[in-house]
Every structure is written in structure tokens, then in C-alpha cells.
Amino acid sequence: MKNPIWFLLAGSLCALPAQGQTPSGREILDRIDKNMASETRIVQSSMIVHGRRGSRTIESKTWAQGTDRSFTEYLSPARERGTKMLKLEDQLWMYSPSTDRTIQISGHMLRQSVMGSDLSYEDMMENPELADDYEARVSGSETIDGRDCWVVDMTGVVGDLAYPLRKVWVDKSRWVPLKEELFARSGKLLKKIELSDIRQIEGRWFPMRMRFKDVLKTGEGTEFIVDSIAFDVEIPEVTFTKAMLRR
């Protein structure tokens, strides 16, 4: 589940500077990056997929380095246990223990939902460099769950962004995004992300619970819960190799 996290981590940011005065978009991005980004991280998480026939929880552990490399191992349920995913820049491989095969996810498969969630493999491939890729503008101030937030509109300044438009609600005091909306080039809303259970971890504020919602799909969305997270820990280089998928 590294990717939702990743998505979240790198993806949903914008916030501002000091209370009382409106910060610039750039300042907000910098503050969020400072708060949430890290060189490496190890995340143990649970993904709760709400389907028509009920909900199911998928636990996983992810090792991630920067925005380009991540390795995820699914821990439960039994059916998914042992499934591994490796993302290296714009390539994604998946290992399935039941078939003992490693396949590269490609073509139409990239558009499929990841284990029935509101995230597609394509979403997992995103590598947004927000500060460099977007121009941010504070468009207002709103309250979310009792927290004062800056509303930040982001417009892509480079052409190869999956989501050319984003809107982020950033906690004014903790510099953590509490809500994000992702739009298509046409302005159509595609995805919503709600972030909650903000905790201070290793001196930084971090959302431990996120809800992803593909607004084009029916359903209640997918919850992503961080059970534990460690920042800037050393991860062996071998972790991000295809050989690790079969181990």
C-alpha cells in the first residue's frame, strides 16, 4: 500500500505560513514538503476496501525511497498474502505467490482497480513533484472538522502530469492537507482524498487515516490506515530489485 501513502504523501499538499496572513502557494508547498516528505520510509498499513458485498481489509508493508522506488508486500488476508509489488520509476511489477509468476503491469491492466479499491495501478505510478510541477494559489479559507484550512488551487505547469488540476485544503497550524480533490484537464472532478487522524510522528505531523474516493465510481471509497510509519530509515538497495519479488 505504499502507493496510496505515496500518493498521499507527495500528492496532497499545499499549505501556508503564518496564521493571520495569507501565505503564497509556494510557501505552502514548501511547508508541506518539509512536514511530510522524507528520503525513505517504511509503512505498515491497512487498506479497507468498501464493496457492494461488504468491506475487506488488506494489510501490507511498504518500503519506499523518494518518489520513484517502492516495494510492497501484502500481509493479509490469506488470499493476498505474499503478493508483492515493485515500482521502479514508471514501471510496475507484481509477483503472485499462487502462480509463482512475476508480471509487469501494463496496458489496460494499469487501469484496473488495485484489489477492488478506488486506486488503480495507474494511480500508483504517479510521481508528483508538486513544488516543481504545480503553480499554487491560495483561493480562500475554510473549516474542515473544526480545523481552519487554507484552500489552495494548484495548476500544473508541466505537461506530463496525470492530474493537471488539484485543490487542497491545508491545516493552517499543522501544515497537513486534510482534503484534496484531483481534477481532469477538462476540470471534471476525478478523485477525492480525505485525510484525518493527524498525529505527530518524529517531530512532524502526519495523517494516519486517508479515504480515497474515485468519484466516477459508485461506492464508499477506500480507506487507507497507517498502522506504523518510520521516516528516513536505511533501506537496503536490494529491496528495490525484481529478485526480491520471489523471495
Add this chain to the structure above:
Amino acid sequence: MLALKLAYRNLAGAGLRTWLNVIVLSFSFVFIIWFKGFLEGWNREARRDMIQWEIGGGQFWHEAYDPYDPFTLQDAHGMIPPVFQNEIDQGRLTPMLLAQGTFYPQGRMHSVMLRGIDPDQSILDIPSRLFHEAGESIPVIIGTRMASNHSLDRGDNVTVRWRDVKGAFDAAEAVIVDIFKSNVPGVDAGQMWIPLNRLQTMTGMEGEATLLVIRQNTKIESSHPEWMLKDHRFLLAEIDQIIKTKSMGSSIFYIMLLSLALLAIFDTQVLSIFRRQREIGTDMALGMTRGQVVRLFTVEGTMHAFLAAGLAALYGIPFLYFQAKRGFPMPEGVDDYGLAIAEKIYPVYSAGLVAGTTILVLVAATVVSYLPATKIARMKPTESIKGKIQ
């Protein structure tokens, strides 16, 4: 002539035994001709349908396009070379643009191939002329399989999401303006047809295409190093291979069926030679050579095949004619396997097929008739007359 007369009398005298052999052999005749005709009919229909609906008279592919490698698809597009523009203007070529996307019928997410086609084209049977303005929505034509699989109908709206040439997501509402029926799953299942200009604009690929379809029976002299000409031999190789495999597989049935019939003839021959030893001895005592006697018995056995051919003609011709006219209905759902299969297959019987099958059965019947008869050559006439087992 004498051998023929004697053979016919002996066969007629054998009564039911002869007719059972003949009937079984005639079944083989009819079945082999029918099944081979069925495969040939399927082959012709599939080729015709694929040409009309999917491949035209051949195609030029963008050099990066490989339908079997999805990794190539996002890069498999390029500006239509000016060298082809004249051919396009004259309606001898029509460009097609392919892009992968996702659509959301009833809130469910499904992959789809977006195919941009010129609304004015007449090279393929895709009813592109039915595209009409749908306001802000994208006008879309789909096939019946696609409509059935996703519960879509004319006038329905569905959200479509795609990535533009730079990778940015975009999405819009599409409206189903028409649903067509085709025997070719390749243009139907998982495919959405969109006006070419609209798809080019949606993806930011103005003036670009993935492939160019050639009108049937048209030779395009122009060429471009980045656009690869694919002829019928290449584009129909898949269906050719499938038919070939089917044909090979069905040979097992032919062999089994023929074996049963020929085994019956063989047994009959062995029994005849055993039971008619006195007759054989008498024939030889009266002056027939061993070769003449062997020939007599061989002709007798081979005559089974002639009679079977006659019987097969008697009931087979009306049956095969009926099948060729009315067709053989295929079970529902077989075309979902990804093969071009019509609802009915009309068998095609060529003269070569009928002659070939007849010769095959005649030769096989002659061989199995001759083999037991060779025993006669080793018989002693005196012992045979006595009826002694040799």
C-alpha cells in the same frame, strides 16, 4: 468386367452384412465432406467479415504499433504523412487512432480501447456515418457485445476517462449514439468508436493516427518508412492458423470414423476368404489365376466404397445442400472467445473437397480389401476345394 459382375453378385448375396458396411462408410463420406466444408465456410466467412469490419484491404501501421504488446500502444501514433494525404482524400485510405481509456458504466470501472475513425469513411463496415453531434458529450458507437456486457443502450450516457498525449487524465461524458452488430469481436468487445477528429482533440494528437486502413482491392503505391504495410497474409494469419489447427484436430475424427468403416470391410474380407475357400479352389481349378482371384476379392471389397459413395450421394447431397443453404447455427457465446464467428456457418463444398474425399475413401477401401486377399495367393487349390483350413 467379369470381376465386377461377380463382385456385385457376391456383395448383393451377402445382404445385410454388405449394407451395414456400406452405411457406415457412407457416414464417413458425408461427415468428412460436411465438416471440411464447414471449416472452409467458417474460414471464408471469418476472412470476409474481418476484411469488411476490421482490416480492409490491408493496413499501414505506425512503426511503434504492436497490438500484442500493450507497452507500445501509448507511443504508437504519429502524424499522418503527407504522402498518404491524396489517398485519404480519394477515399482509398482511412486513418484510425487508438487510445486506451477507462469508462464507468453504472459506476463500475472498465478498461476500453478508444478508436477514432473518420465519420465519412466507407472502407470499413463500422457505421461511422451515424456519428452525430451530441453537444458537449462525446458521440460513441459500440458493438452489441460491448452493449450487452455493460448493459448499455442507445442514448445512454457514460463517463469516459483517458490520458492525453502527455499523460494527463481527462474525462468527459459520452453518449451512445448507435449500437452495431458485427461477427468480429475485435471491433466490438471492449471497443468504443469515436469520431477521429474528436479523439485527436481529446488526446492532443491532432493530425495523428495509429494505423491507416486500405480500401479493399486497392493498391497503394505510396509508402513511408515509419508506416509499415501489413497485407492480408499478415493480418489474417491468426484466423488461418486457427482454421488450420481446427482442421488438423478434426482429422482425428476422420481417421476414427474411417477406421471403423474400413475395419468392417477388412473383417468382411477376412470372413469371406475363410468361408469361401471351396469357391476360391474351384475358381482356380476352372482356370482362374491366383491374381484374378485376388483381384476379384479386392474389387468386391472396393465395391463397398463405390456403393457407399452412391448411398452417401443419395442422402448426403440433399443434406449437404440444405446445410449450405440454411447454414449451421452456432451456439450463443462462441464469438465471445475472440474469434470471428458468424451466427450461422454456411459450409462450402468444393469439387476438390468432394473428389479428394472420394479418392481417399476409395483408395483406403481398396487397400484394406487387398490385404486379406493376398492370403489367397498362398492357398493350394486342392486343399481349398477340400475346404481345409490353411
